Every structure is written in structure tokens, then in C-alpha cells.
Amino acid sequence: MSELEELHQRIASCTDCDLCRNRTHAVPGEGPPNAELLFVGEGPGFYEDQQARPFVGPAGRFLEELLASIGLQRDQVFIANVVKCRPPNNRDPLPGEIESCRKYLQQQIELIQPKVIISLGRYSLAWFFPRDTISKVHGQTKVKDGIYFMPMYHPAAALHAGNMRSVIEEDFKKIPAVLKRAREAPPAQAAPVPEPEQMRLF
Numbered sequence: 624m625s626e627l628e629e630l631h632q633r634i635a636s637c638t639d640c641d642l643c644r645n646r647t648h649a650v651p652g653e654g655p656p657n658a659e660l661l662f663v664g665e666g667p668g669f670y671e672d673q674q675a676r677p678f679v680g681p682a683g684r685f686l687e688e689l690l691a692s693i694g695l696q697r698d699q700v701f702i703a704n705v706v707k708c709r710p711p712n713n714r715d716p717l718p719g720e721i722e723s724c725r726k727y728l729q730q731q732i733e734l735i736q737p738k739v740i741i742s743l744g745r746y747s748l749a750w751f752f753p754r755d756t757i758s759k760v761h762g763q764t765k766v767k768d769g770i771y772f773m774p775m776y777h778p779a780a781a782l783h784a785g786n787m788r789s790v791i792e793e794d795f796k797k798i799p800a801v802l803k804r805a806r807e808a809p810p811a812q813a814a815p816v817p818e819p820e821q822m823r824l825f
């Protein structure tokens with residue numbers, strides 16, 4: 624069993640915060656263990672909790688559409704969340720729950736070593752960049768700890784506010800250029816990322 628699989632087994636039986644009490648399943652995340660792109664959402668919802676898989680409800684379908692728009696399928700990227708267990712009634716995760724779960728996402732990043740991390744939503748943005756505001760930094764390229772980042776709104780936001788859909792779609796178009804830059808230039812030498820363009824990633 625790989626280290627990542629062992630980690631996911633520990634997550635599946637974790638009782639380190641109260642979110643374990645109401646979950647059906649913990650949702651560690653899924654994707655290739657060496658994925659170049661890591662998407663980080665906030666936490667599992669109803670369908671994710673039922674199926675033990677991330678982004679399988681309506682927001683997940685929109686994420687799959689977004690991935691297809693840049694020539695990707697979901698099994699080519701790793702998808703995870705800040706907290707691995709569903710907050711009751713889909714409430715926001717509490718600061719203590721996020722801190723209890725922090726070690727797991729940290730270890731996933733260390734094991735997967737993605738080239739680009741795409742944070743989805745404000746809780747995911749705050750996990751990496753606590754001082755930033757999503758309305759100001761979405762769609763911008765950032766660098767931290769040797770990794771490129773692209774903060775975005777959560778796909779679920781498009782389900783509630785129609786005008787958000789085009790904002791997310793436009794931000795998504797920038798991912799191929801960021802990945803190309805990450806492949807070519809170590810983040811320590813990060814240069815401005817060129818304007819979005821259509822390019823094949825794989």
C-alpha cells in the first residue's frame with residue numbers, strides 16, 4: 624500500500640474532531656498520486672458524504688465541465704478538501720475543525736507534490752493565504768512554498784449566482800498557462816504567467 628493510501632485509510636477512521644460524529648463516510652480525496660494539478664475545495668456535501676468521493680454532486684458536475692473546457696478529465700487531477708468530513712447541514716467548517724484536519728491536506732500535498740494548486744472557495748483560499756480575499760485574488764497566479772497557486776471561487780457559487788458561472792469559466796481558462804509555466808520554470812523563479820490561451824495539457 625502506498626503512503627497516500629495509508630494516509631487515506633487513517634482519514635477514513637479519524638475521530639480528531641466532532642465532524643466524525645455525523646459523517647457517513649470521510650472523504651479523503653481522489654486522483655493520481657502524482658497529479659500535477661491539485662484542486663482543493665472546502666468540505667464534503669451530502670452526496671460526497673454518501674459516496675466517500677469528492678465533488679460528486681451538482682458542483683462536481685460543473686467542475687467536470689470546467690475541466691473538460693481545458694481538455695481534462697477528472698481522473699487526471701487530484702481533488703481534495705480542507706476538511707474531510709461533512710459539516711452538519713452543509714454549514715461552514717469551524718476554525719477548530721479546519722485546524723484538526725490541517726495535517727491531512729498538508730500530508731497530501733507533500734506526497735502528491737503538485738505543480739499547481741487550485742483553491743476553490745474562500746475557506747480553501749484562507750487555508751493557504753489567510754490574509755487574502757477571494758473577490759480580490761481569484762484568477763490570479765500566486766507562489767508559495769515552491770508551488771504555483773490559482774485561487775478561484777467554489778463551483779457551487781455558480782449554482783447559486785448565475786453571473787458567477789462566467790467568472791469561474793474565465794478563471795479556469797488560465798490554468799493551462801499556469802501549468803505550462805510551472806513545468807518550465809521553478810516557482811522560485813516565477814515569472815508573470817502569459818495571457819490565457821488554448822493549449823493541450825496532456
Ligand code: SF4
Nearest residue numbers: 637640643708723724
Ligand atoms: S474532519 Fe478531518 S480531523 Fe475531523 S474527523 Fe474528519 S478527518 Fe478527522
